[in-house]
Amino acid sequence: MSEFLPTGIQVTYLVASSLFILGLKKLGSPATARQGNLWAAIGMLLAIVATLLDRQVLNYELIALGLLIGTGIGAIAAYKVAMTDMPQMVGLLNGLGGAASALVAIAEFWHLLGSHSTISLDANISIILSVFIGGVTFTGSFVAFAKLQGLISGSPVTFPLQQPVNALLLIGFLVCSGYLLVVPDNLPVFLGMTALSLLLGILFVIPIGGGDMPVVISLLNSLSGVAAATAGFVVMNNMLIIAGALVGASGLILTEIMCKAMNRSLASVLFGAFGGSAAGVAAGAAGGDKSVHSIDAEEGAMMLGYARSVVIVPGYGMAVAQAQHAVRELGDQLEKLGVEVKYAIHPVAGRMPGHMNVLLAEANVPYPQLHDMEDINPQFEQTDVALVIGANDVVNPAARSDSSSPIYGMPILEVDKAKHAIVIKRGMSAGFAGVDNDLFYKEKTMMLFGSAKDIVAKLVAEVKQL
């Protein structure tokens, strides 16, 4: 594949790579983000056009058809998807990218097999890596998608001997790969290696629960980049290597940020199967006769309406109930009454990085009202009412005080320091981590039971009458 592509194509690739780097840079700042996305898109267009001019590319009609179909599906999906479904959308797109990279490697293998030339060791290693990473990204992303979409259970799926089975499959993969390095043109072993990669992708995501999804989605994002880069090694194309490496690095940064926000190592997210092991502890701890204070929407509205400052803490429950518009309306009504309204966003609230920010932006919540964890935590002591909507683990004081708790050490929003807290929740079930939440039993915490959307709508109606 060491063809000398015409200089023009290479120069265009260089321009496109620069546009990717500048575009990603601009995506990092709110004022320039939209322009950055546009620049990256132009870079992609240039790269595609340049590749079409390659003298190896002759199959114009079918390629045009493929591009057209892909564009149609992509455009429709991008305009139809609801903002609450964004984590699934990103997961799905990751999977497609991974699948494409794996397919490129498989197609190249088939091509080399048919040409009866010997497959070099370099090419062989690249192909195996590309099939493995691309395959894992593909099936892993689809499992993540299915979990987020509710097609399969969002909680960790575990089975007996899970780790030994995984280890065995991994060893199987390594044996197949090792064999292929010695005997490259063995098709059955190659297919077996591919199947094992796909299976490993499924088994890698299936034991990971919903609350850990921000980490998984970021990691899969990173992997989709690495898959593209390895495909670049397969076809020896710098454009693929550069763009893939950029995405791999950015995904890794996000993964690290998410892990830090949960005070967990990547290994414990991937192999810990949270929830499952913690449930037993929680059940034991909840044995005591603790009581909660339950109020109705009218009392809740009184507390909110007569407060001086209210901090709203949204969580995954708000996303599930699609309550973001009702929440914005509540915020507006409270501001009319002279209440100071702020929103506190935990970095891992929701199912992907920045999930809450996207939803509140969709509902037109003014940007200056959104506060990061570091920013808002010192302010809770001066807050009259903290309104928790469908969040649980991220406001659990046990993370600060109880060293035996599975979430001990995780940075939380210090809602318990506010003068009062109102918690909107569907029932008393534990959060994703399977841990009981002391916040609910505190003297100054009021519970409002029901779906976030209904309750917030009732609160809006009651506040209007104040």
Place this chain on the structure above:
Amino acid sequence: MNEALIAAFFVFVLASFTGFEVINKVPPTLHTPLMSGSNAVSGIAVIGALIVAGPRDTNLSVILGLIAVILATVNVVGGFLVTDRMLQMFKKKEVKV
């Protein structure tokens, strides 16, 4: 290892460092757009797909390449458009304030 492979490794490692430098310190508001935007960039696999789908034959290699072209194009187009849609919402709100 041949020279081309060494050169490719240089490109890979340097691009990774560039990625780390460029994307450090992104505010949480932009985490989702950054992810979906970079996701669209990873659809660059479309280029590899175009190359393997290039020959004027109908063999399995070309067919797999064409499937890869479709999947990667969905990734690229869907990723960039959905990112733009999100960022548009962010923009609208900033103007209002």
